[in-house]
Amino acid sequence: MHVVLSGYYGFHNVGDEAILFSIIQALKSHKPDIEITVLSNDPEYTEKTYSVEAINRWDVKAIFSLMRKADGLISGGGSLLQDITGMKSIPYYTGIIKIAQTLNKPVFVYAQGMGPITKPINKWITKSIMNKVTYLSVRDEDSRNLLEEIGVKNEISLVPDPVMGLAADTFSNTWVQKQNFERPFISVSVRDWPSDVDYKAKIAGALDDLSRSGYDIVFIPMHGEHDDHTSKEIAGMMQEKSEIAPYDAEIQEKISIIGQSELLVGMRLHALIFSAISHTPFVALSYDPKIDAFSGICSQPVAGHVTEDNWGSQDVTRKVNALLEDKTRTVHDLQQKVSPLQTAAVHTAETVIRRLS
Template sequence: MHIVLSGYYGFDNVGDEAILFSIVHALRKWQPDVDITVLSNNPVSTAKTYGVNTVNRWKLKEISQVLKQADGLISGGGSLMQDQTGMKSIPYYCGIIRIAKFHKKPVFVYAQGMGPINQKISQLLVKNTFKKVEQITVRDEASKQLLADIGVENSVSIVPDPVMGLDAKAFRSDWLAQQTFDNGYITVSVRDWPSAVQFKRKIADSLDLLARDGKTIVFIPMHGEHDEKSSNALAALMQEKSIVAPGNVSIEEKIHIIGQSDLLIGMRLHSLIFSAIQATPFIALSYDPKIDAFAEIAKQPVIGHVEKDDWDGTQLFERAVDMLANRPALEQALREQVQTLQAEANATAKLALETFSK
C-alpha cells in the first residue's frame, strides 16, 4: 500500500515533526511494509529523518503524479485548516485534497485541530472540500463542533493527537546526560505571541520565585530558532539563572528532557503532549483554544491566557509549588488518564489503513 501524507512538514516545527514521526511509526506498526510519501518543505531532510519517500510540497505537478499512483491521502495531523495566521493555509491543504479526489483517491483527515476559520470564503472551502472525503477525525470536541457550525455534514470522530501514541520509554538525551541538576528541574516552553499583556514578564516573575525556591529552570525551544529566540528573551527578563536547551536537539531528546523534569510550564501544545505521554504534570499557558482543549483532556491546569490580564507570576508560582508538593499523586493520575489515549491514538492509523483498503 502506498500512502501520501500532507501536513506542515519540513518547517523545523517540533510539534508538527512529532506528529509526522508518530503517524509514520503508527502506520508501520500496523503494516510494516507500507510505502509512505511525505509532502515536505525540506524533502531531503524529511526523507533522511523518517526513512520515507518525499515530494516538494510546492511542486503541484509532482504531487499530482504521486497521488495518481497512490492508494490514498492522509491530510494531517496538526492545525491545518485555520486562517488565523494567514489566508494561504486552507486553500493549500484543501487544494491537495482536491488533487487526490481528482484522481479518485480516498482521503483520510487525520486527527486535525480545526480553526479558527474566521473568513466566510475559508468556511465554504473547507465545507465543500470535506464533504468529498471518506473519513474525518479531529482531536477535540471544539474542532468537531466547528465543522458542524460551518456546515460539514459528514460523520466526524474525535481521536487523540497522534503524538499521544508514542512510547517514549526508550528515548534518551545526550545533552541531558551532560547536565547536573541536584534537585531536579522544571522545563519551560514559550513562544512569541502578539499581546498587549506583558505575559513574558509574568512568566519571568514566577520563574524567579521558583529559582529562589531552589528549582533549576530549563527552557525547551520547540520550534527551532524561533522558540530559541523567545526562550533567550524570557531568560533575559529573569533576575535568576536559567538554562536554554539547544533548539536543534532531536524530537526524542526533547521528549526525554521534558519527561525527566519535575514539572512543565508550557505554551506550545506539543510540549504539553510530550509531558503527558511521560506522566509529567504540566501547567498550561493558553494562546489558542487547542491548549485549553488538551489541558482539559489531560486534566491539567491552565493558569491563564496570554491575552488576558487576570493572572500573575505569583499565582503561577503558587500553583507550581502546590503541584510539585503533590507530584507522585499527580503523576499516577496522569499516567492512568493517558493510557487509554495512547491506545486510541495508535488505532487511528489502523482506521486510515482500513479506509484505503476498501
Template structure:
C-alpha cells in the same frame, strides 16, 4: 500500499515533526511494507529523518503524479485548517485534498484540529473538502463542533493527537544529565497579538521557582524562533537558568520533559509530550487548542496570555504541584492512559480506507 501524507512538515517545528513521526510509526506498525511519500518543505531532512520518500510540497505537478500512483492521501494532523495566521493554509491543504479526489483517490483526515475559521469563504471551502473526504478524524470536541457548525454532515470520529501514541520507553539521551537536581521545563513562544507582557510574568515565576530550590530549563519547540523567545525571558530573570539545545531531536526534547518535575508550556505539543511522558503540567493559553487539550487530560491552565494572572500566581500554582508531585503525576498517568491506546488505532482506520 502507498500513501501520501500532507501537513506542515519540513519546517523544523518539533510539534508538527512529532506528529509526522507518530503517524509514520503507527502506519508501519500496521503494515511494515507500506510506502510513504511526504509533502515537505525540506525534502532531504524529511527523507533522512523518517526514512521515507519526500517531494516538494509546492510542486503541484509532482504532487498530482504521486497521488495518481498512491492508494490515498492522509491530510494531517495538526492545526492545518485555520485562518488565524492567514488564508493560505486553508487554500493550500484543501487544494491538496481536491487533487486527491480529482485522481479518484481517498482522503483520510487524520486527527486534525480545526479552527479558528473566521472568513465565510474559508468556511465554505472547508465544508466542501470535508464533505468529499472519505473518513474524518478530529482531535478535540471543539474542532468537531466548529466543523458541524459550518454545515458538515458527515460522520466524524473524535481521536487523540497522534503524538499521544508515541512510545517513549526506549528513548535515550545524555543531554539532560548536565542538569543537576530537580528542574522544571518551560516552553514559551512569541505571540505578537498579546496585549500584556506575559513573558515578564513567566520570568517572575521562574525566579520564584528557582529561589525555592528548583532549576529551570527552557525547551525551544520551534527551533531558533522559540530559542530567541526563551532567551528573551531568561534575560528578564534575576537567576540563572538553562536553555535546551534548539536543534536537538524530538526524542531528546521528550526526554527533557520526562525528566522534569513539571512542564509549564505554551506550545501544544510540549504539553502533549508531557502527557506522553507522564509529567504534570500547567498551560498558558494563546489558542483554544491549548485549553481543549488541558481539559482532555484534566491539567491546569493558568489562563490565556491576556488574562489577569500574575507571575506570583503562576509560581504559587507550580510550587503546590511540585510539593504534591507524586499525586500530580498519578493524575496524568490515569488521564492519559486511554488516550495513548486509542491514538494508535487511527492508523488502522486509515489503512482500512485505503484498502477498499
C-alpha cells in the same frame, strides 16, 4: 500500498515533526511494507530523518503525478485548517485534498485540530471539502463542534493527537546528565505571540520564584531558532540563572528531557503532549483554544492566556506548587487520564490501513 502525507512538514517545527514521526511509526506498525511519500518544505531533511520518500510541497505538477500513482492521501494531523496565522493555510491544504479527490483517491483527515476559522469563504471551503473526504477525524471536541457549526454533515471521529501514541519511556538524552544539575528542574516551553500583555515578564517572574524555591529552570525550544530566540529573551528577563536545551535536539531527546523534569510550564501544544506521554505534570499558558482543550483533556491547569491581563506570575507559581504538593497523586491522576489516549492514538492508523486494504 502507497500513501501520501500532507501537513506542515519540513519546517523544522518540533510539534509538527513529532506528528509526522508518530503517523509514520503508527502506519508502519500496522503495515511494515507500506510506502509513504511526504509533501515537505524540506524534502531532503524529511527523507533523511524518517526514511521515507518526500517531494516539494509546492510542486503542484509533481503532486498531481504522485497522487495518480498513490492509493490515498492522509491530511494531517496538526492545526492545518485555520486562518488565524494567515490566509494561505486553508486554500493550500484543501487544495491538496481536492487534487486527490479529482483523481478519485480516498482522503483521510487524520486527527486534525480545526480552527479558528474566521472568514466566511474559508468556512464554506472547509465545509465543502470535509463533506467529501473518506474519513474525517479530529483531536478534540471543540474541533468537532466547529465543523458541525459550519455545516459539515460527514461523520466526525474524535481521536487522540497522533503524538499521544509515542512510547516516551523508550527515548533518552545525554544533555541533562552533562549539565550536572544539583536540584530538580522544571522544563519550560515558550513561543512568541502578538499581545498587548507583557506575558513574557509574567513568565520570567514566575520562573524566578520557582528557581528561588528550589528548582533549576530549563527552556526547551520547540520550533527551532524561533523558540530559541524567545527562550533567550525570557531568560534574559530573569534575575535567576536558567539553561536552554539545544534547539536542534531530536524529537526523542526533547521528549526525554521533559520526561526527566519535575513539571513543565508550557505554551506549545506538543510540549504539553510530550509532558503528558511522559506522565509529567504541566501548567499551560494559552494562546489558542487548542491549549485549553488539551489541558482540559488531561485535567491540567491553565495559568493564564497570553492576550489577557487577568493573571500574574503568582498564578503560575501557585498552580505549579499545587501540582507538586502531592506529586505522586498528581502523576497517578495524569497517568489515568493519558493511558487510554495513548492506547487509542494508534487506532487511527489502523483505521486508515483497513479502509485502504
